[in-house]
Amino acid sequence: MTATTIPTKTNSTSQRFADWAVIGITVVALLAGYLFKNSVESRSVPFTVSGISAQTPQGWLLNTAQGNQILHVTDPLSSGFGTTYTIENNPIAPDATMDQVVGLLILDRGQSLNSFRVLEQKKVTVSGRAAYEIGYVYVESNPNLTHNDIPNIVRGLDYIFLNGDHAIVATYWADENAFSSDLGRFQQFLGSLKF
């Protein structure tokens, strides 16, 4: 019987380096893709009217502002009710209190939104500025009764700021199913609001 030596396979240093390099490059590529995805999603365009400025999401539809609205943008890619941000600049008496403005805004919403219901209201601070938050829900109005679609349930948030003889109201409307997931983007928009 002849003893034979079974040759053992050993990795050379260069091959190990190649293995690690492939792994490293893959990880870097994945991270770069993630960061690029985030930057695309966060891309915004500046908006300024009457001394009020904000960063609005790029690629959103700019709708015709109505009444005291100075901004009305909608996400064309959101499902159900299109996620919408608006900014209103409402004239008020210089000595009007926040509670007065809140009460009247709720009265206005109740008249114009179907099945409007306030869920919560509280004082908050937004980027160091005093504000009032109203959370509510309503049912989207669809006057075309030939539609087979079920009306969307919309959740909304109003942030009210007193600014001298105006009350600035920043609003977030989103389909109930998308409200939480889209809220972070709105908070970026809200954080960018300046006046």
Next chain:
Amino acid sequence: MKLHNNFRIWIALVVLGLAILACGPNVVNTIPTDTPPVQPTPNSQNPAPVQPTPNSQNPAPGPVTVSRGDLIKATVQILMAYNVNGKLIPKYQGSGTIISSTGMILTNAHVASPASQGEPDIEPDALVIGIIDQEDKPPVFSYIAKVKAVDGFLDLAVIQITSTLDGTSVDPNSLNLPFVKLGNSDDLHVGDPIDVIGFPVIGGETITFTTGNVSGFTQEANLGDRAWIKTDAAISGGNSGGLGASAAGFIIGVPTKLGSGAGNSYVDCRIIADTNGDGVIDSKDTCVPAGEFLNALRSINLALPLIKAAQSGVAYVSPFGEAPTPPASPQPPSNKETFGTITWYSADSSCKEQDPVSSFPSGPTAMAAAFSFSGMTDGEPWAEKWTVNGQVLYETQSKPETWGMGSDGNSYTCLFNNTSGMPDGNYHIELYGGQGLALLTQSDVVVGNGSGPVPNPPSTKGVISLSGQVVDGDSLNPLPGAEAYVLNPGISFDQWKTDQGAMTDVFTSAKADDQGNFTMPDKLALNVSYTVAFYAEGYKLKVYENQTFDSSTAVDLQLLIKMTK
């Protein structure tokens, strides 16, 4: 070799995991990792939300004490709202008490239906009900209610919630609202504690609770010895119609405004916001009312017939004597109406004249404008307009009042603000009457550190109506939104510029409609020199100085104003 393969597998799994994290939708929170923009305000000082306790329909044997939380939740704010261009605009407010879980509310007649007290001019188009969710938050306006039974003589009314704000009907049986049980005002004794709950100021304050004692009882003809419950509890105007509760938590009285209920009682109006969305804060927007201080409650036992009628759906007829007679049908003007020169008086919180003044110190709670009159007819329309520094504070031209002071004599009208006093400024009042509600008299007065009284224009009665159309000079297309101004006699355009366009220099003004048409609301006098100016965005200002109209001028003057760029 085996170890090397396991290592590769682990690396592959890690890479796979990273890929899932990177490409999965919304897996990673996009909220910035630094401090989020929205921070709730620390609320440690404020009480927790009101927690209702079960509200049994059948009271348990023995004394029952209702929690203050129950009472607060059953007290509502009532807005008297008016339909303006399809929107409900609140103008006055009061309070009410829910007396059944199906949304039946007890309040004052002057809150729910001023027409029942002879004031049809301010009968609201809708009653908006604000419900308390948390006692440290303003009420949430949620429902519309309608009058079910009203007694103007008693100043009591029962209203019923019928729909949500968008007009959707509600099933009363599904409301399940907290309510206050009815007590017996005949069982009260002097010295018994009373709790009063209501809303003194429209939307501006949260619910207010005061406490006091039964100070006594006041009799009234046909109503017995306990027509009124006197109390030392502090109550202010907006509490009207609210809750007066016994120590056990039963409603035993309704805080009720005392006084004549004359039109002047609703004069005080502080503009809050552009509630009707027309871009202007004026009298068409909501007001903050301030009535006299109350110190009496209408006994609950007097409300029982109304409540029974409302519950059974039977029409209610007052059994306590005649209600105040509404004024006769509107009377045509006699064309002989005159109002004399206005004299200013200081006044107390009930608008009772005190001393004649030529100006007011800062912060008066009331200002009275007294004037003589002749040629008036009860039932004919008249109107007033109050401005401060050119901004309309209160006006009734859009909804004229009904005269009821006789044909000749002296009268006064009053503006008051018992909560914070009148702000400093240059005040101007105009009184209108007669054919076409012509300007009959006007006056100015300074409050505090105003810039000085504006000279009164000549007291010549206006006769020339000025109207016309503003167009582009080239195309002749109408210019909607163009503005037309007539300055006070003696004020030149240069002086108006020096005064930075002060509205106190303006006699009358108008804005062109979609067709470019305008009509000056005030008539111009004869043989008086005016400066007339027209403005349209993008066009040169057009000014006509020293315009005098004599008897040869048409009474109805129509102009075509061609603006150039």
